Amino acid sequence: MRVSYHPGYLAEIPQGHVFPMGKFPGLRGFLLKKNIVRERNIINPRPVLTEHLLTVHTPRYVDAILNGNLEKKEARRLGLPWSESLAIRSQLAVQGTLNAAMMALEDGVAGNLAGGTHHAFSDFGEGFCVFNDVAVAIRVLKQSLWVKKVLIIDLDVHQGNGTAAIFHDDPDVYTFSMHGEKNFPFRKPPSTRDVGLPDKTTDKVYLETLETHLNDILAEFSPDLVFYLGGIDPLETDRFGRLSLTLNGLRERDRMVLRLISSRELPIVLLLSGGYAPTVEQTVQAHAIMYEEAVIRYSIMM
Ligand SMILES: [Zn+2]
Structure with missing residues (x-):
């Protein structure tokens, strides 16, 4: 399986910052060590073209990120201090998702060892999300007619x-978000389908709910491409x-998504999104599950 990764995914942030920046190189190392990906299948992206960022983001916001012109208030909302390395990281990660989408269209499955920055809006970022990588990838692929209909499983x-x-306002992009109802963000603009779960939802209820909704969605919408944001923050820890998901429940979740998508022969892009386990090592191991399950699923199929 091919994945996007670049050493520049690691941006400088102050020591002790809550964002586990070390998970990016950590995951690359872990997947190599466990023979889940091979070195030659790790594809380095270049920084995304600015004109591609502008398919989603406003010129003002793109300039503010690229040139360090964020207002104080904006930087606070973003949750990450601006640095040149953050600007570069953000451009690399968007192209990493675009590349992964192209690779998935060719191979059936591919990933970006970053991405899924779903809290980024067109004119501002929040919750550690600078640019909306999935949105840019979709706009670029739609403009070049690689895809028409896209499903986002978040x-x-x-x-x-x-x-x-x-x-x-785009009926060709189906946005499905299943999340903690009481969690951030407190204002939730409507997705095509939102499923808000109560606090402390456990494996069984989570998995049953997910299966029902995914089957429903796939019965009514036939995408050309699927983006999967497999955040690991539903974990109890x-x-x-x-x-209150267990590690096993998380594995079942990824397995279910991969099974339902691959059995319909739909290409799927795997993206990290969030995860704040007690240590970076635990965060890495939980993010690796999606890739472990993809390799199992797709090697069985080949
Ligand atoms: Zn999250």
């Missing part, structure tokens, strides 16, 4: 507010999650 525990707002 299982990060936080609702995909930026993505929902960006695609609000997550610092911000509020739900």
Whole structure:
């Protein structure tokens, strides 16, 4: 399986910052060590073209990120201090998702060892999300007629507010978000389908709910491409999650998504989105599950 990754995914942030920046190189190392991906299948993206960012984001906001002109208030909302490395990281990660989408269209499955920054709106970022990588990838692929209809399965525990707002008026992009109802963001612009779960939802209820909704969606909407935001923050151990999934439940979730999508022969792009396990190592191991399950699923199929 081919995945996007670049050493520049690691941006400088102050020590002790809550965002686990080390998970990006950590996941690359873990997947190589466990023979889940091979070195030659790790594809380095270049920074995304500015004209491609502008298919989603406003010229003012793109300039503010690229040139460090964020207002104080905006930087606070973003939750990450601006640095040149953050600007570069954000451009690399968007192109990583666009590349992964192209690779998925060729291979059936591919990933970006980053991405899923679903809290980014067209004119501002929040919740550690600078640019909306999925939105840019979709706009670029739609403009070049690679795809027409796209499904976003967003299982990060936080609702995909930026993505929902960006695609609000596009009937060809189906945004599905299943999240903690009481969690951030507190204003949730409507996705095509939102499923808000109560605090402390456990594996069984979570998985049953997911299967029902996914089957429903796939019966009514036939996408050319699927983006999967497999955030690991529904885990019970997550610092911000509020739900109560076990590691096993998380594995079942990824397995279910991969089974339902691959059995319909739909190409799927795997993206990290959020995860705040107690340590970076635990965060990495939980993010790796999606890739482990993809390799199992797709090697069985080949
Ligand atoms: Zn999240």
